[in-house]
Structures are given as C-alpha cells and as structure tokens.
Amino acid sequence: MHNLKEIRNRIASVQSTQKITSAMKLVSASKLRHIQSEISQLRNYSEKLNTLLQKIITSMGKVCENTLFAKREPNNIVLITVTSNRGLCGAFNTNIMKEVQNIVAEKYQQQQKQGTLKLICFGAKAVEQLHSNFEIVFNDNAVIETHNFEEIEKISSGIMRDFAAKKIDKLEIIYNRFVNATTQQVVIESFLPIESRTEEVAIENRNADYIFQPSQRELINEIIPKVVTTKLYTIIIDSIAAEHGARMTAMAKATDNAVEILKDLKLKYNNARQDTITNELNEIVGGAEALTS
Helix, strand or coil: CHHHHHHHHHHHHHHHHHHHHHHHHHHHHHHHHHHHHHHHHHHHHHHHHHHHHHHHHHHHCCCCCCHHHCCCCCCCEEEEEECCCCCCCCCHHHHHHHHHHHHHHHHCHHHHHHCCEEEEEECHHHHHHHCCCCEEEEEECHHHHHCCHHHHHHHHHHHHHHHHCCCCCEEEEEEEEEEECCEEEEEEEEEECCCCCHHHHHHHCCCCCCCCCCCHHHHHHHHHHHHHHHHHHHHHHHHHHHHHHHHHHHHHHHHHHHHHHHHHHHHHHHHHHHHHHHHHHHHHHHHHHHHHC
C-alpha cells in the first residue's frame, strides 16, 4: 500500500507539472504570434534607415565627421548583453553567457585585466550570472517586460553621449536573434562606432543624383540618433521574440517528457496494484484452505 500511495503522489505531481508546462507553452506561443510581425517590420525599417544614412554620407564625398563614426583605439570597451528576466527557456541565457566569456577571452583580456571592460545588461539573468566577474555599469530589467521605446531612447541617448565624450571607445552587443519558433541564433554585433558602408553604397547608387533639403550635415545629425536608437530597440524586440520561441520549445519538450513519465508511472501503478490484489487473493485462499483443513 505504501508503494501504491507513493506512485499516486508522483503521478499527481507530474500531472500538475504537465499542466504548468503546457500552459506556459501556450502563453509563449501567443506572445510570439503577437510580436512576430513586429520583428520583420522593425528589421526592415532599421535597415532602410541605416541605408539612407549611408547614402547621404556617400553623397558628401568625404568621411563623416560625426563623433559616432569615430574609430578609436579600443581601450574602454562596453559589452551590451540582452537576456531574459526568467528562466525555463532552455539554453537561451546560457548561450549568451558563454559568448560573453568567449569574446572576452579572444579579444578583450587586456581590457578586463586593466578594469576598462564594462557591461550594460538588459535582463535579470545576465546580472545574476555575470556580476561576480564583470563590472556592470548599467542594467535595466523592466525594459524586457515593457519594451517601451521612449525608455530605450533615453538609454540610447546616454550611451551616445558617453561615446561622444570618449568615455567609451567601442560597444558590442550580444543577443539571441529570432530565426523561427524553434531556432535562436546568438549574434555579436558592433553597436558603436557606426560602421561605414560608403563604398558599398557608392557602387549601388553610382548613377543617383539627390537634392537635399535641409543640408546633408543637418540630415546626418538628425538621422544618426534615430539609427542607433532603432537598432537597439529592434535588437531588444528580436531577443524578446527569441525568448518566447525558446520557452515555447522548452515547455513543449517538458510537456512531452511529462507524458512519457506518466505512462511509465501508470504502468508501474497498475502492476503494483495487480500485485497487491494477487497477494490479497492468495491470503484469502490460504486462509480458506487453513479453515477447511
């Protein structure tokens, strides 16, 4: 009887877990559907905005003098990480941590030793796992939940000010790029300085003739903050979508595993119950034989 009760408790526990994982899978699937269309539109907008900027710079026929294009000796490095606030999403966060360790080992060991390597973290999981080894100069967990553009714009403006003031020489961003519901790709992108694509754009637009109003310099100064902010916003939305996809996949696997465990437990329960009934019948038959003998 003790064995039967133990198995029943385990069955109830697994069934409860199965309900939770199944519900989490549905919630993540619903959130992913809402955000999927936004991603493709944001990616296109961000790319078009950056291409427009590059075309204006190319038309000037000289190197852009804006400070956000300035390439300096990489003494002060900032790595921006984008993770989730919660777990239960497979290797989603672990892959980011591994990539941070790899990039530091390969490119920025000297800066880490000198204390000039710092982190900006979006998402609680990055802070939890990286604070003991790296200096985190800024973190914002709320933006992962709200993905509020105005808040991201304020953060982006602060980053641009620090870069223009030469407090930062180079920024790179590490995040999970959404590919599809089952696939997320860890990406490392240069964030600042802005990369120049003037040669590539010049070839594409060698016969183009533009009339600018206002001046090219004014347009550049107006567009650059939008390019940087839109890129950061797009990356955060991309990561949020990838998180939903990773959690949906992880919870689907957990639900499937729960189904398999329940099958095994129910088989064990039926076998144990059958053994109990058989033993009780044997005891009754044995008792009856003892009375008649």
